[in-house]
Amino acid sequence: MEAEKKVPEQSAKQSGENVSSQPTMVKKTKPKKDPRAKLYKPERMLIMLSSPHLGTVDNVPKIMWTVIIALIPAVVMSIFYFGWLSIWMITACVSAALATEALINRMKGESFTIKDGSAVITGLLLALTLPPAFPITSGILGTIFAIGIGKHIFGGLGYNIFNPALLGRAFLQASFPVAITTWTTPRTLVDAVSAATPLGGFKFEKISTAFIDLLYGNTGGCLGETSAIVIIAGGLFLIIRKYADWRIPVSYLSTVFILGGLFWLFNRVDYPSPWFHMFSGGLMLGAFFMATDMVTSPITPRGSWIFGIGAGVLLVVIRLFGALPEGVMYSILLMNAMTPLINRYTRPKFFGEPRA
């Protein structure tokens, strides 16, 4: 049976090769240009379309690679503080993301979407949210989950409900609760000296950290979240290029500041100051790079305000009253889930539409 089957396949292949080789033969003779081509210059067509008239040259690869450029300062700082640990983790996560993306592209039979940079961003962001001494294999596992379950199960880029990198981190948090809360101090390289993050230290031992250390990132924490100042710089670059909606970081950060400040005013012993809230943990990274993800945040301006305020309230509640010291991940993921609803309720009215 097998021999019989093979024969028609081979012949089909051969004929297929013949068919494919023929057009190339034709192509070789084609390049002769028609001398009259100059005379028929394409006429400039009048564009007859209804609004909106989009005149942008932005496309997915351009946006994605710009985001990656904006993340480079944070990557550099994480390498400066955590050395090889950071380099290995980032390399492993990015290459795992690309490999998973290619594999799933192949399984789905679609064109490869590696070059558009979306998988690179997912891998990079996930790596930046992991503790320095986190096992590399677990990081790779989280990346595979982020790309496979977080993005492609929902239909690929543009259809995902949740930010894939954050979903990958949530998966790792549920899977390895001990490893993901084991922190090392910066500049210790291989010797893993465990240390508390500023948030964990305040929550469980009431130790506060110097503000200047928070700003430059000389504290324990995830790879890319410690240095607030470079993340803000990258985020501002994105906002100026209009690839991130300024409303989301502004509303998110100011909600955290105001709400955290109110609690601080009432009880200065048990609750940290609003400045501490702003610059500790992953808030800056989350506010500028994760909450502003175009796919998973609301599309209307009013919706963006609601999104940021909601995430801010959730963050403060989780940080002050939850069992976890940090709540950026869950606050953004929960608001991601609300995004379709927010979009529906903030839909702009058509002109002349009666009031509901």
Place this chain on the structure above:
Amino acid sequence: MVKAKSISKEFFKGFWEILPPFRLVLGLCPMLAVTKYVENGLGMGIATTFVLFFSNIIISSIKSVIPKKVRIASYIVIIATFVVIVELVMQAFFYSLFEKLGIFIPLIVVNCIILGRAEAFASKNPIHLSAADGLGIGLGFTMSLFLISAIREILGAGTFLGMHIMWGSYEPFAFMIEAPGAFICLGLLLAMMNLVPTKLNGAN
């Protein structure tokens, strides 16, 4: 459409054609809740099979005397009787398993598969076919629970029936034992079960 019904056909359909809970998407609550460990999954499957087999037989044999209007209530009473038997037997002989399964043993009463088979099959078919149907579906359900609980236990705890089977440095990811792991495991298996026949048909 009148098909000839044979005992073997009614028995084997529960293994692939309408394999619960993948094909017959019923009975999801017990399968999501008790498949943390193989032991729990198997225990639950066997208990369900027992109840399903006997309730199908009884319902099929007294289907002509049950008034149409109170049939659901009557089915529930019959099913509950067998569930109490299972519960008492487990308490007497498999107390540790009974402790682990907890509330999910009494909840077999409201397992959709059992009531569904009573309503859809046993109340319309003769006793021998109903018995084959109950046994087939029950064993299919046990098989599915075994599969899911094996995947979850091996990945999530690194053990199989309590024995360590993964290599020494394997770090189990507790995610699979948590509730979301059950949903994702079920979803992926469901996708695979839909994919395989499509691929096979496509190849033909």
